[in-house]
Amino acid sequence: MSVQEVCLFGDSIARGVILDAQGAYKPIKECFASLAAKELGIALINKARFGCTITKGREIIGHFLDKIGTEARRLAFLEFGGNDCDFRWDQISADPKAEHLPATSPEHFSRMYGEVIQTLKTKGFRPVLMTLPPLDAERYFAWFTRTGLDQKAILGWLGDVQFIYRWHESYSSAVWEIGETWQVPVADIRKAFLEQRNYSRFLCRDGIHPNAEGHQLIKAEIIQFAREHQGNAA
Numbered sequence: 001m002s003v004q005e006v007c008l009f010g011d012s013i014a015r016g017v018i019l020d021a022q023g024a025y026k027p028i029k030e031c032f033a034s035l036a037a038k039e040l041g042i043a044l045i046n047k048a049r050f051g052c053t054i055t056k057g058r059e060i061i062g063h064f065l066d067k068i069g070t071e072a073r074r075l076a077f078l079e080f081g082g083n084d085c086d087f088r089w090d091q092i093s094a095d096p097k098a099e100h101l102p103a104t105s106p107e108h109f110s111r112m113y114g115e116v117i118q119t120l121k122t123k124g125f126r127p128v129l130m131t132l133p134p135l136d137a138e139r140y141f142a143w144f145t146r147t148g149l150d151q152k153a154i155l156g157w158l159g160d161v162q163f164i165y166r167w168h169e170s171y172s173s174a175v176w177e178i179g180e181t182w183q184v185p186v187a188d189i190r191k192a193f194l195e196q197r198n199y200s201r202f203l204c205r206d207g208i209h210p211n212a213e214g215h216q217l218i219k220a221e222i223i224q225f226a227r228e229h230q231g232n233a234a
Contacts, residue, residue: 010079139207
């Protein structure tokens with residue numbers, strides 16, 4: 001890949017956050033971004049943040065771009081959607097018959113993502129989108145209800161627990177559509193997991209964050225993507 005510096009924007013997955021044995025979230029040094037950057041011999045600027053949505057990401061990117069010039073052309077990897085599609089499970093537990101909306105609606109997600117891409121292109125960046133690693137719906141459900149939320153009420157609202165997987169998957173599919181609309185490449189991180197016989201073993205106990213082995217999977221996919229697109233990112 002004919003670039004010397006790559007910027008990464010996204011959420012806790014891009015930040016390299018995992019759930020440790022004590023049940024605490026912490027970043028690991030051997031996250032996919034650091035591993036890939038080291039192997040490719042490029043400098044990495046990681047601006048990903050825990051809990052980041054595309055709305056917050058746009059703010060972070062805006063502040064970052066205000067501080068830099070336009071002389072350097074870089075790649076910008078974008079990894080958003082996991083927090084955007086999430087719901088306030090405590091509110092659903094308390095009132096399952098009310099209307100509940102995700103953190104970012106699908107329409108707003110696509111529109112905001114497009115605005116971010118356009119802004120980056122204006123500043124001379126070449127955006128690369130990343131699909132979402134799949135989640136384990138049953139494990140995630142057990143995790144976010146562990147503090148006493150009403151599982152029966154939430155399941156009644158969901159219809160079935162696998163709706164969590166399907167809803168999350170729809171945002172990953174939207175990333176492909178956004179890439180096609182804006183003519184930017186997409187690194188298919190999701191595929192690296194779904195090709196495994198049991199992808200859940202590459203996820204933390206919470207069912208949503210890739211574990212250390214999961215980060216190795218993502219790193220390998222990024223390396224393959226970089227080699228396939230070598231010379232196209234100058």
